[in-house]
Amino acid sequence: MSDATTPPVITAHAASVEVSDDGVRIERTPMGSTLTDAEFSFPATALRGWYRNAPTATDPGWIQFSLAGDTPDGYLARPVRGYPATHGAPNIVAFAPGQLEPFADLDRALTNLQAGYPLGAATPVPEDAAPTAPATTAPSTDSPAQTKEQAPAAAASPKKKSGGKGNPGWKRVSTPDVVPEPDLTADANGPVFGQNVTVTGDVEPYDKGEIWDMIAAAGGTVGKNVTKKTTALVIGSWGSVTSKEKRARELRDKGQDIALWSLDEFLTKVGRQPRPDFDEVRGTDAPF
Structure with missing residues (x-):
């Protein structure tokens, strides 16, 4: 996991994803680029939210970006139904079975990007805090894909920022x-x-x-x-x-x-x- 001062680069399945204050950049391996664009990026202002399906020890997962404005060829607006459907869509990042930690890292980085947290920081979520957007489901071959705008990632201990008074309560800054x-x-x-x-x-x-x-x-x-x-x-x-x-x-x-x-x-x-x-x-x- 990246530290609080370094914009994270997450290794997914056949792709790496860099999240910065400016936006998100996806760079795919030669194998991944046979299915869709070798590189795909978008500004932070275009990120409306994302659908997610967490991988397990035996099943793959993915994160599907929901974007505003002009979208590229092959862009999928509706949540995909299963892992094979993720192939060929530039706005989808796939995760292999067992890649739960990179999946959680990307989910956390996107949450931090929208909320204004340092991108590599652990996102604090109070135990009594509900997601700020209700989870919805899309048909899936394994587990439901959740859509979120600022739904919190895995809970972690708050970290204080230098010069600040520590991360605030999640509900106050969430969308x-x-x-x-x-x-x-x-x-x-x-x-x-x-x-x-x-x-x-x-x-x-x-x-x-x-x-x-x-x-x-x-x-x-x-x-x-x-x-x-x-x-x-x-x-x-x-x-x-x-x-x-x-x-x-x-x-x-x-x-x-x-x-x-x-x-x-x-x-x-x-x-x-x-x-x-x-x-x-x-x-x-x-x-x-």
Whole structure:
């Protein structure tokens, strides 16, 4: 497994997969390239989620990427039904029987990429945390393929990041199940109305879903990722620059008009008073 500072390169069946802040790159062996493209890559902003079928000691598995935007020839949008169906699809990475650890490493790296964790870090999942997207099933010859957007990988102990306060609770930074629709009856003169707003980092003491609801209530459109449509990014606390903030700054450097708001700045724009942290009211009569 990669350490917390090194973007992981995972060895799958007849392919290696490199996950970086910029996106995902698949390079297939000569054997693998007889079935599909020798190389296939996509930016982090194109990753909508992924279907997964874990290998066992005797059965193969795979991860199937769900992508937004233009897709290559042979791309499969629907979850595959069994291992033979994975052959020839550039957006599918197969794992041989027994390759459970590389499978879990890739699943974890993708989760970290979307959540803004350091890519090689173990993803902390509280014991009482449910997956942020409900698992669905697709017919399979062996075990069901689960689709996920930010469904957590195998649980691991939290690791603190240098310069930060440690990884936050999973629920606060995970991607909610439903994107709220903008309230078109909101004040059209408000600073958030008509904006396309993405959220990154830890917005403690709120969770990401609460911030999304505030954006929608103010007439803004919620974006899961930073794209060419993004006009504002709400930046929560984090131990390092998240991939979304990095992408926003790159687009700004290229001339795109993207506002970078701290959490307090955003709360001011939507007319909310910051919610006190529990430590601030501990032992007082103040309501929390």
